[in-house]
Amino acid sequence: LAKTTQPISMDSYEGQEVNITCSHNNIATNDYITWYQQFPSQGPRFIIQGYKTKVTNEVASLFIPADRKSSTLSLPRVSLSDTAVYYCLVRPRAGGYQKVTFGTGTKLQVIP
Amino acid sequence: ETGVTQTPRHLVMGMTNKKSLKCEQHLGHNAMYWYKQSAKKPLELMFVYSLEERVENNSVPSRFSPECPNSSHLFLHLHTLQPEDSALYLCASSQETGSGAQYFGPGTRLLVL
Numbered sequence: 001l002a003k004t005t006q007p008i009s010m011d012s013y014e015g016q017e018v019n020i021t022c023s024h025n026n027i028a029t030n031d032y033i034t035w036y037q038q039f040p041s042q043g044p045r046f047i048i049q050g051y052k053t054k055v056t057n058e059v060a061s062l063f064i065p066a067d068r069k070s071s072t073l074s075l076p077r078v079s080l081s082d083t084a085v086y087y088c089l090v091r092p093r094a095g096g097y098q099k100v101t102f103g104t105g106t107k108l109q110v111i112p
Numbered sequence: 113e114t115g116v117t118q119t120p121r122h123l124v125m126g127m128t129n130k131k132s133l134k135c136e137q138h139l140g141h142n143a144m145y146w147y148k149q150s151a152k153k154p155l156e157l158m159f160v161y162s163l164e165e166r167v168e169n170n171s172v173p174s175r176f177s178p179e180c181p182n183s184s185h186l187f188l189h190l191h192t193l194q195p196e197d198s199a200l201y202l203c204a205s206s207q208e209t210g211s212g213a214q215y216f217g218p219g220t221r222l223l224v225l
Contacts, residue, residue: 034213043202043216044155045114102155 004088009107018075020106022088025069033064033071036087038105044087048073075108083110115139116217118203124223125193133188133220135203144186145214146178147202155202161186193224 005023012018024033032051036044048055050062050071061074075082087105116137125131137144146158160168161180175197177189186203200221204214 041200041219041221043114043116043204043219044214046213046215049213101157104154 004090004103006086006088006103006106008104009109011109011111012078013111014079015077018078018082018108018110020073020075020086020088020108021070022073023070024088024090027068027090028092030092031068031090032092033062033068034089034091035060035062035073036089036102038085038087044102047086078108078110080110080112082108084108114215114217116203116205116215118201118217118220120220121218122221122223124225125190126225127193127195129193130189130191132190133201133203133222135186135188135217137184137186137203137205137215137217139205139215141205141207141215142183143206144180144183145204145206146176146186146188147204147216148199149202149219150199159188190222193222195224198222198224 010020032049034049035047037047038044048057048060048062050064052064052068055062063072063074073086085105085107087102089100089102091100119134123131142163144161148156148158157170158172159166159178164180164183175192179187179189188201200219202219203217206214
């Protein structure tokens, strides 16, 4: 199962774009990359998922280079409410959910 | 609101008590999960159910007993817990195959005295 590595914490000012990079050097051919957001004392919330190149939704963008050994979550113009822990996960396309681990995530602090 | 509800939201119990946590999903998903999140630690997957059958038990002590009577409901029965079992217990659900998204409930904050 692919192991992921993320920075433990990041600070950003309001209105800035934030990029959080996750390394997953031994990602398998069938693995997808998924990002979650978690606020204190709440369950994680699915943000975005991708397999290769770029994926964008109303919340974030996910950039995946050709070798897929890393991925970058991009949050445009963050606000104070984006202060949370962000988790990068790698999981097989079908099934295998039982082996997914969340890791320690990246704690993002948005500063006024 | 994620479509996954958990009750109670907070629970205080003694080590000799028996209590149950309840989870319900309104998303039509086939897989349900229990996670434990202790302070300063990553989420730990405890149990996985697929179509009401347990498919994963990550070496969880027997004082935690899951039950999945149907695909919409999941219970975690607790008995003779230890203080170190105090944590946030999260329930999640997902489509059984082909979906990366797990939808989490708000969790039950458990304190064992």
